[in-house]
Amino acid sequence: MARCKGYAVPFGFPELTYGEAVSMAADTGKISGDAGPLLETVIDMLDELERPDGHFDCIQVAGTNGKTSTTRFTAAILRGEGLLTALYTSPQLVRYEERLEVDGAVVSPDEFAHGVSAAAEAGRRVNARRVSIGEPAYTITPFDLLTVAAMVVFAERCVDVAVLEVGMGGRWDATSATDPVAVVITGIGLDHTRILGDTLAQIAAEKAAVIKPGRFVVLGEGTHEPEVQRVMDERCAACGVTPWVSSHEVLSEPDGIGGAVSFSMRTARAAYSITMHKPSYQPQNAACAIALAEGYLGRVLDSDALERSIEACPIPGRFDVVRVDPLVLVDACHNPQSCENFVSALNEAQPMISDRPVLLIAALSDKDVRGIVDVLVPAFPRVIVAQTDSDRALPAAELAELVRVKLAELGRDEGDVLAVFGDVDSALGWATAGGQPLVAAGTITLAGEVAGLLRR
Structure with a gap:
């Protein structure tokens, strides 16, 4: 050495x-x-x-x-x-x-x-x-x-x-x-x-x-x-x-x-x-x-x-609880494989999908967004959609449409998309006002923005 x-x-x-x-x-x-x-x-x-x-x-x-x-x-x-x-x-x-x-x-x-x-x-x-x-x-x-x-x-x-x-x-x-x-x-x-x-x-x-x-x-x-x-x-x-x-x-x-x-x-x-x-x-x-x-x-x-x-050893942004009450957990999974790993860990922590928090999802346009949606959306009872401030961010409206298509494929009501936001701060404000627990996943930039807003 x-x-x-x-x-x-x-x-x-x-x-x-x-x-x-x-x-x-x-x-x-x-x-x-x-x-x-x-x-x-x-x-x-x-x-x-x-x-x-x-x-x-x-x-x-x-x-x-x-x-x-x-x-x-x-x-x-x-x-x-x-x-x-x-x-x-x-x-x-x-x-x-x-x-x-x-x-x-x-x-x-x-x-x-x-x-x-x-x-x-x-x-x-x-x-x-x-x-x-x-x-x-x-x-x-x-x-x-x-x-x-x-x-x-x-x-x-x-x-x-x-x-x-x-x-x-x-x-x-x-x-x-x-x-x-x-x-x-x-x-x-x-x-x-x-x-x-x-x-x-x-x-x-x-x-x-x-x-x-x-x-x-x-x-x-x-x-x-x-x-x-x-x-x-x-x-x-x-x-x-x-x-x-x-x-x-x-x-x-x-x-x-x-x-x-x-x-x-x-x-x-x-x-x-x-x-x-x-x-x-x-x-x-x-x-x-x-x-x-x-x-x-x-x-x-x-x-x-x-x-x-x-x-x-701390692993920031990986199954990371950034607020306890109401719960906000972030994970920086950003491709289908890492999302599958995250959902597998989530299944162990809370096997009942109906008892899980709302999913806050965002994605980057240069990623396999459909693959990310296919893995994450079925694992949660309800979804809110946001757009990060990255110049590569997928517009929230486009992501929301992909989420609704997936819900339809699953035979679920598109009303399971509770809200769509143009920025992460507004999504967190909505959740805080309603005392809504959240799991934020889909891109590293989402995990970072949520952590930054709640830990500042």
Whole structure:
């Protein structure tokens, strides 16, 4: 494991205020160009900063669903083992700095602004040099900027290890500009199909690109589909690595799936019992995190520390009670697969559909909205529809029509759609005025807006 060698940004730069940093993180147009978003953009920015990510170990978490939970569990476990651990996730629920944590705490607004300032100056310098030699300036995406900012903050905080959640895919993701010592792929589902491909095999290939020679590799339960497993096996074989294949029940023996090897079956089995008080979709995420942490450390985890770390690990936006009376529970499920996992957990918590709260649903237009509606609407007795403030939000009227069509297919009255709102604040106001319990689901932006409004 790496130990901090000390890091300072190698050049001077203007410090942005927190508000300026947030504005830049939301719109990097001031430092964007014509070359398009490329992995080389982040590599060159990190090189300009003299590789802050080289001052600590990186662990990368990829997959369609379960990435955030696995990232958080892994960071919590390593912190419980005595390492100064950083966490990088996306998107935020409420505030941008929530994406960056050190030692279990969100970084301060000033630290966030400082990291963005350094990253922005690195981008400006890289693009100025490219233009000077006749090359087009890079388009620096918000995720590029924030990934580089995180590396600066983590290096200056002298962390031992940073657990990085992939934003999308893996091959071209900004986190892949680092050199992780260990990676996990939690599972593969049909999401971001316009960018990653419209088959499981195509999407698996994009995510499997994080597997490279010399890296410790964990494959989660969601990679067991034959179409996906074939891609993973081929990639592992090409890179000369033997993966651990994890589930919440067992970490496979050497003759198991994909020729995987096991370090501690006892510890992997512990994932199920440790997560008894968490939603039913979490054991497989915990199992991935346990395998990842053990492989990185090269030893069995301390069982008492493991239990404390998992039990205390917060997972904001995942089966998250943001108000008790009346109840408001949010879940950031945002594709059919994650919605199915959420409903499965809901079935355990409240088997009777008629006794469940009203569903507050919103969706983004670039997602499989029909698939989300097909899973969520039958699981609730009544529905209200809202539109988030995302520029990708599906208009509430369009979503409401999809909900009514689904209700008709189920033989239910379209009157089960109680109200339609153009914004989330109005939907919450309606529910509060009537003392109406709610479950908010369908998109991460909905979970974030509800959490932000009720926890402010």
